[in-house]
Amino acid sequence: MFRRVAIIGGGAAGATLLSELLERPVSQPLHLDWYTGGGTPGRGIAYGTRSERHLLNVRAASMGMFASRPNGFLEHMQKRDPRISGTDFLPRCRYGEYLEAETASALARARSNGHDVRVVPYEVDAMVPENDGVTLFQGETTTRVEAAVLALGTLPPRPLSQVDEATLAGGRYVTRPWSLLAEAKPDTQAYHVAVIGLGLTAVDVIVELAALWPNARFTGISRHGLLPEVHQANAALPFEDSEELIEAMRDAPDIRTWMHLLREAIGHTDDWRRVIDCLRPRTQELWQLLPLADRSRFLRHARWAWERSRHRLPQQVAQAIAALEQENRLQRVSAHLHGVTLGERGPQLRILPKGQGKERTLDADLVVQCVGLDNDIRRTQHPLLQQMVTNGHIKPDPFGLGMQATPDGRVLHDGSAWPRLFAIGSMLRGSLWESTAMPEIRQQARQLADHLLSD
Numbered sequence: 123m124f125r126r127v128a129i130i131g132g133g134a135a136g137a138t139l140l141s142e143l144l145e146r147p148v149s150q151p152l153h154l155d156w157y158t159g160g161g162t163p164g165r166g167i168a169y170g171t172r173s174e175r176h177l178l179n180v181r182a183a184s185m186g187m188f189a190s191r192p193n194g195f196l197e198h199m200q201k202r203d204p205r206i207s208g209t210d211f212l213p214r215c216r217y218g219e220y221l222e223a224e225t226a227s228a229l230a231r232a233r234s235n236g237h238d239v240r241v242v243p244y245e246v247d248a249m250v251p252e253n254d255g256v257t258l259f260q261g262e263t264t265t266r267v268e269a270a271v272l273a274l275g276t277l278p279p280r281p282l283s284q285v286d287e288a289t290l291a292g293g294r295y296v297t298r299p300w301s302l303l304a305e306a307k308p309d310t311q312a313y314h315v316a317v318i319g320l321g322l323t324a325v326d327v328i329v330e331l332a333a334l335w336p337n338a339r340f341t342g343i344s345r346h347g348l349l350p351e352v353h354q355a356n357a358a359l360p361f362e363d364s365e366e367l368i369e370a371m372r373d374a375p376d377i378r379t380w381m382h383l384l385r386e387a388i389g390h391t392d393d394w395r396r397v398i399d400c401l402r403p404r405t406q407e408l409w410q411l412l413p414l415a416d417r418s419r420f421l422r423h424a425r426w427a428w429e430r431s432r433h434r435l436p437q438q439v440a441q442a443i444a445a446l447e448q449e450n451r452l453q454r455v456s457a458h459l460h461g462v463t464l465g466e467r468g469p470q471l472r473i474l475p476k477g478q479g480k481e482r483t484l485d486a487d488l489v490v491q492c493v494g495l496d497n498d499i500r501r502t503q504h505p506l507l508q509q510m511v512t513n514g515h516i517k518p519d520p521f522g523l524g525m526q527a528t529p530d531g532r533v534l535h536d537g538s539a540w541p542r543l544f545a546i547g548s549m550l551r552g553s554l555w556e557s558t559a560m561p562e563i564r565q566q567a568r569q570l571a572d573h574l575l576s577d
């Protein structure tokens with residue numbers, strides 16, 4: 123059992139692990155250091171939004187913080203309003219409040235049980251893992267712990283290579299959409315906003331800015347010009363042949379066969395979502411069976427289609443987007459982005475629309491980059507991860523999906539696992555693929571807490 127543990131990361135994953143550790147009966151008091159990196163502990167990026175327009179993309183019944191109580195969030199919400207149903211997609215800010223409330227009660231319990239928990243609202247600057255402990259550096263302070271867990275979420279976005287320095291310096295090209303939305307104020311100017319990418323983050327940006335800026339119009343640019351797929355109003359029935367499908371996929375772990383099997387299964391259902399959803403509890407296991415060459419093939423050819431079908435929009439959000447399109451406030455363009463430079467009137471985008479041989483330019487008042495979550499620690503400027511990669515303490519996943527680790531979250535270096543350094547959440551995508559959402563994170567938190575406190 124490790125009595126002195128550091129958790130690095132103040133989002134939902136760090137909060138869930140902390141709460142799991144403090145839930146368990148232990149023979150001796152724990153000493154936990156929780157480095158949150160600033161912000162409201164527990165909320166992180168996803169649940170830090172204060173907008174009611176930003177909805178969860180997972181139904182309320184599946185968003186409980188604890189693996190032992192998957193209904194926890196629903197019960198919390200139904201105490202306020204019994205009409206709320208488990209199939210509802212609720213605002214993410216409500217979920218942030220729930221995380222905060224659960225974390226506060228875990229911390230209060232810890233005090234009454236004699237545990238010593240330090241919540242440190244700063245980033246860890248550097249770490250040195252060794253076989254008998256981990257040393258952390260934060261500002262002028264050095265701390266030695268028995269074990270440490272990296273719960274760092276996804277990486278700060280990097281600007282696309284097509285954007286020139288002058289545009290970046292001009293302040294009208296935004297790489298951190300969440301900071302923009304947190305500070306955006308109502309405005310009646312007729313802005314033209316170009317959004318690069320058309321995934322869930324782009325949708326959040328468009329829906330929010332369209333409400334705050336009623337005269338703004340938007341151009342959404344992506345390779346295919348398509349939005350994420352949409353959830354059905356009610357949860358789909360389980361796919362009746364899921365066991366046979368998974369068994370067949372297990373027997374032939376190569377991406378071409380899997381695509382064939384999936385197409386066949388989808389052909390036998392009334393709703394393709396049932397097939398995609400039946401894979402979710404088994405995705406991690408299937409991913410581990412897939413040879414590296416096939417992972418690479420999947421990432422090159424099928425990743426985009428998978429993400430679009432797996433991470434879907436709630437119907438209310440899809441309707442808000444459709445209304446903007448009908449009012450001609452949103453135009454979607456399928457195009458390659460060739461460059462963004464600073465013109466006389468602001469950022470200018472050069473794009474090559476699909477099927478056309480000729481480049482087109484687009485003037486915008488503001489450009490917001492929403493190109494998906496980044497886990498590539500080979501290229502990151504995140505100071506802690508940079509330091510750990512440079513010093514060989516961690517090894518990047520070969521496909522840019524976080525760090526090399528065992529499926530149960532032990533961080534690898536030179537092919538072997540550190541006995542006292544662990545990771546949870548998005549940084550484990552390379553070994554698990556499905557590792558960014560709460561249903562997976564709470565499972566990892568439970569297993570890790572069991573491991574850390576086992577005798």
Ligand SMILES: Cc1cc2nc3c(=O)[nH]c(=O)nc-3n(C[C@H](O)[C@H](O)[C@H](O)COP(=O)(O)OP(=O)(O)OC[C@H]3O[C@@H](n4cnc5c(N)ncnc54)[C@H](O)[C@@H]3O)c2cc1C
Nearest residue numbers: 131132133134135159166167178179245246275547559560
């Ligand atoms: C916009 C958005 C919507 C989403 N919606 C859903 C949803 O509806 N349902 C769902 O299940 N999942 C959703 N997700 C997935 C989401 O990633 C997880 O649910 C969860 O929020 C991940 O939490 P995390 O703690 O791993 O990461 P984060 O929330 O990113 O937290 C990482 C934390 O690490 C801290 N940190 C970074 N570096 C350091 C350092 N050096 N020292 C100390 N602290 C550091 C950061 O400050 C931050 O607090 C969504 C994600 C996004 C981005």
